[in-house]
Amino acid sequence: MKRLHLPLLILILGGIALGIFYHKAVNLGFPLLPAQQTDNWVVEARVSFAPTGGAVTARFFIPENPPGMALLEEHFISRGYGLTTTPMGPNREAVWTTRWPSGPQAVYYRATVYPLEQPRADQAPYPGPVAQPELEEPYRSAAEEVVQKVRERSADITSFATVLVRDMNHPADENMQLFVSATDSDREKVRTAIQLLAGARIPARMAHGIQLTDRGNDLQPETWLEVHNTRAWVAIDPDDGTVGYPDDFLVWWRGDTPPVRLDRARDAQVRFSVTHNYQNAVEVARQKADLLDSRMADFSLLELPVQTQNMYRVLLLVPLGAMIIVLLRNVVGLQTFGTFMPVLIALSFRETSLLGGIILFTLIVSLGLAIRFYLEKLKLLLVPRLASVVIVVILLMLALSILSHNLGIEHGLTVALFPMVILAMTIERMSIVWEEHGPADTLRQGIGSLAVAAVCYLVMINPYIDHLFFVFPELLLIVLALTLLLGRYTGYRLTELVRFRAFGGGER
Amino acid sequence: MSRWFVRPSTLRRRGVMGLNRRNAQLIAPLNPRHYYPLVDDKLRTKELALEAGIAVPELYGVIATNHDIRNLPRLLARREDFVIKPAHGSGGNGILVVTGRMQNRFRRGSGRLMDLEALGHHVSNILSGMHSLGGQPDRAMIEYRVRFDPLFDPVSYEGVPDIRTLVYKGYPIMAMVRLPTRDSDGKANLHQGAVGAGIDLSSGITTRGVWHHRIVDLHPDTGHPITGLQIPGWERLLMLAARCFELTAMGYLGVDLVLDRDHGPLMLELNARPGLAVQLANDQGLEHRIRAIDDLPTRTLPPEARARQAMDLFHTTARPPA
Known part of the structure; x- marks a missing residue:
């Protein structure tokens, strides 16, 4: 027995380790290679503002069901603030409130997202044809001309929007030149496009999102156009009319509104930063473990604070x-x-x-x-x-x-x-x-x-x-x-x- | 087979012991850790040896505190020559040999002169632990300077040649003479560059030498042959080594002896972790000899009988010089 003591101990240790390892790797799907983690992103928005006295309310749009992406986890970091999240039209809104702010304030929203392999069927009810805008001459007849010309060269709602955006970017006649100028920002272009689409009774809206790049700091939200083709909202690039969002694009909010609205504060600033999430494939496995009701993942190092990790x-x-x-x-x-x-x-x-x-x-x-x-x-x-x-x-x-x-x-x-x-x-x-x-x-x-x-x-x-x-x-x-x-x-x-x-x- | 390394199977067949095996099979089970202070502290070793009637270099005095350095002149008053060494020294460090004096000046082994103050500083350094392992505070011993046997004069370069005997469970199993060289800076440690010459246990005649892991038959500095030297009083010397087992109860012990011209073999120090180079010097592995001892029917003999039994058991067939 004495002679077997050490070999047995070694076998037991090795057996336990291999057993846990196998269970975690195969049954729970913890990734064996670091490369399996790279498709996941941590997006952080830093909202800063200067209170002007009195209780402050800061409203900030946060992503909800972004197309092609799934939200895995979100954290709100805001010491001393009350927080609620509420749906707000097509968006979701985080509302931070505090009674006694002092000095410049900053609150953080952090979300972990990963690209969906199969985009979810984004069924959205058709809001119905929109009312034609009341325009004055000469815009009224010019808009009619534009719609007429675009309609001749398009087959359906999506291609109508594509052709329209292309025309806007290369205005060929004086009718279009009435609406656009070369110095227009994306936002202004989208605003005009929505107006012109309304002339064809097509529902359209503005969308804002960020392109996810590793270690991206101070990212600027990009503005996109979305049109409803009676089944779902379709994204149109305001620069060249291409359809659909690019890979790793996270739609943050919709509508022609700034992302932050403040009460009794000014100088709102939003900074978006993105990084590849280290542990996210692991996170997925952990959630799987939760579903399987496995205690194994509770002893994971990933529960510890990041610094300790x-x-x-x-x-x-x-x-x-x-x-x-x-x-x-x-x-x-x-x-x-x-x-x-x-x-x-x-x-x-x-x-x-x-x-x-x-x-x-x-x-x-x-x-x-x-x-x-x-x-x-x-x-x-x-x-x-x-x-x-x-x-x-x-x-x-x-x-x-x-x-x-x-x-x-x-x-x-x-x-x-x-x-x-x-x-x-x-x-x-x-x-x-x-x-x-x-x-x-x-x-x-x-x-x-x-x-x-x-x-x-x-x-x-x-x-x-x-x-x-x-x-x-x-x-x-x-x-x-x-x-x-x-x-x-x-x-x-x-x-x-x-x-x-x-x-x-x-x-x- | 390559000249650069030897096959493990060859080593195994020759019964050569490696460091791992030495640590696991000899030192760990045979040398209880709490006996180490007995051999690491040369003063305690000396006390034990004196109690047991084993011949050691005479101790003239001990200095334990810086305050006691004042007593140095009195301790040295009637001494012409002496050695100052740290009680916990290792590798021959901090040993100061004085071979003579001219009034208040002392002549060192190297011929240089130093005054009493410099001597006091050396003692102070020893006390501060400069020469002891780990830098622990130490004591300085002043003792008899060995006048080593003229036999070794042609085959040593400065320093003191000594005889290292491995004692396994009380039986001497292997021995070598360690001869200082210019490389070893007068020290008798093989890994510092001293020459080791194997000794045939049955006769006390040196067989061959090893220097820097190579076989040599001549002393590298003096050019004299180191093989075929007869060590005088060999049987007495082996008995002395065997008796050291009773001092410490360590089953694997290195006993360092010197041959004094007037006093015969004296025990210098004991080593609880003796190295393995002795195997090279004797062209023999330790394992066969250990097995021979383990196979002995009775092992409760007095030291003298053990030494004699070892002489019967282990005789090296001397290799002819290449």
């Missing part, structure tokens, strides 16, 4: 680095400074990139080592000596940053990202090894440490591994099992095959 993205890779160290030390036989120092060095490489990191690290450590040996000559006691090394390391980092900045090398600035405690401890350990085992060993261990750190770094920045461990933290149990397994490895280290090569000499 980001910390765990890094922390979860440390065990992997530790296992690599076990492998490289006990099976390969590389020598390193300290046991887990290379993992810490690898973590700092994440900030500096590999090559730059290695160069900077070597530079700082060798300079620090030189100083350390100078301090040795001064015959200082241990703790003051260590403190002096820390001070000198900081000064070196400072000098390197300033120097490289003046030379225009951006890499030098990242030197500040090296934890200086790690640097100082590396220097101290190196000098101890130097004294006790000589420079050859120091060099060997130094190169060993950097090599191990580089391997750890390369594994840790791998987006697939990053993703796998973040979404499936149970994989850590497998890392644990493998480490336990390695703990029983009593075979030769690879370097010992070289070290004991003299034993092979006698037989051939």
Whole structure:
């Protein structure tokens, strides 16, 4: 039984991990690859305004059933505000109210959306033919002329609208020129088009939306024309009359109104920003888990605040680095400074990139080592000596940053990202090894440490591994099992095959 | 087979022990962690050895605090030569050898002179932990300077040659002479560049040398052959090594002995984590010898009998010089 203890433990750990992994990956559909997440977007609108005194009400249109898109989740971030959402004509409206605002205010609306693979059948009841607008001469007869001409070249409502918009963009006769000018904005064009369509008794409306681009900030809403073809609303591009919204276009609100309306406040500003959502495929899987009533997803890291999540993205890779160290030390036989120092060095490489990191690290450590040996000559006691090394390391980092900045090398600035405690401890350990085992060993261990750190770094920045461990933290149990397994490895280290090569000499 | 590495199967057949196996099968089960202070602190080792009647270099005095440095002149008053070393030193660091004095000045092993004040500073450094592992505060020992046997004069470069014996469960199983070189800076550690010469346990004659993982038959600095040297009083020396097992109850022990011209073999220090280079020096793996000890019917013999049994068991068939 005692002999089976460890193998059983390893089997159980591996079994549990693989079981959870399989359940999450296959039954709940958690994505195995990071690439499966990229079709999802987080859209954020920042509404800011300046109160003019008294209780403030801010009304802001928010998307509802945007064509081709599905709303997955929405958050309202507004401290100290009361919030209601109400339908408002074709739109949905968020109403923020507060009694005592002070200073400039900002509220946020954040939504997670994803493109629908199959657009939902957007049945909208036909509002009926609209009344013809009351126009004065010469507009009245000009409008009739325009409608007449467009009708001759079109087959149905949609193509009527397309032809009309094309004509508006390239006015051929004086009738059309009466309505449009080359300097018209999209909004004005759409306004005119609605008027002219009304002349043909076709219901039309204005729509506003944003084109989703990754890491888009300060996006401007675009204005589109929608006409009702008696079955559904059809989008028409006001610039060239093409039908239908482009991919990744999120319709935000409809109607010829600004998105924000304020009571007792002014200077309304809306800023839209968009980013690919990291976890959304995961989110979908989680909602699926909710539907299946699975408790598994409740223990997900994704419930944690984003900042903590980001910390765990890094922390979860440390065990992997530790296992690599076990492998490289006990099976390969590389020598390193300290046991887990290379993992810490690898973590700092994440900030500096590999090559730059290695160069900077070597530079700082060798300079620090030189100083350390100078301090040795001064015959200082241990703790003051260590403190002096820390001070000198900081000064070196400072000098390197300033120097490289003046030379225009951006890499030098990242030197500040090296934890200086790690640097100082590396220097101290190196000098101890130097004294006790000589420079050859120091060099060997130094190169060993950097090599191990580089391997750890390369594994840790791998987006697939990053993703796998973040979404499936149970994989850590497998890392644990493998480490336990390695703990029983009593075979030769690879370097010992070289070290004991003299034993092979006698037989051939 | 390549000259750059050796097949694992060859190593296994030769019974060579790797570091992983040493840690898992020898050190972890045989050397209880709480006995480590006994061997890491040379003062305690010395006390234990004296109680057990094992010959060690005579201790002239101990300095434990900076305040005590005032006593240094009194401690050294009638000493012509002596050694100052840290109690927790490792790798031969912080060892100061004084070979003679001219009034108030002390002549070091290297020939340089230093005054009492410099000596006091050296002691102060030792106390601050400059030479001990981990930088912990330490004590300085002042002891008898070994006048090593003239046998080793042609085959060592400065420093003190010593004899490392591996003692497994009380039985000496392998031994080598460690000869300082210019590379090793007078220190007797193989990984610092000292030469190790294997010793045939049954006769006490050196077999072959290893230097930087290579086989050598001549001392790299002096050019003298290091094979075929007869170590005087070999049986007595092995018995001394075997007796060190009773001091610490460690099942896997490295015993470092020196041969003094006048006092014979003296125990310098013990090592709870002895390295594996001794296998190269003897062209023998440890595993076969360990198995031979484990196969012995009785293992409750007195040290002298154990040493004699080891001499019977392990005789290296000396390889002819290449």
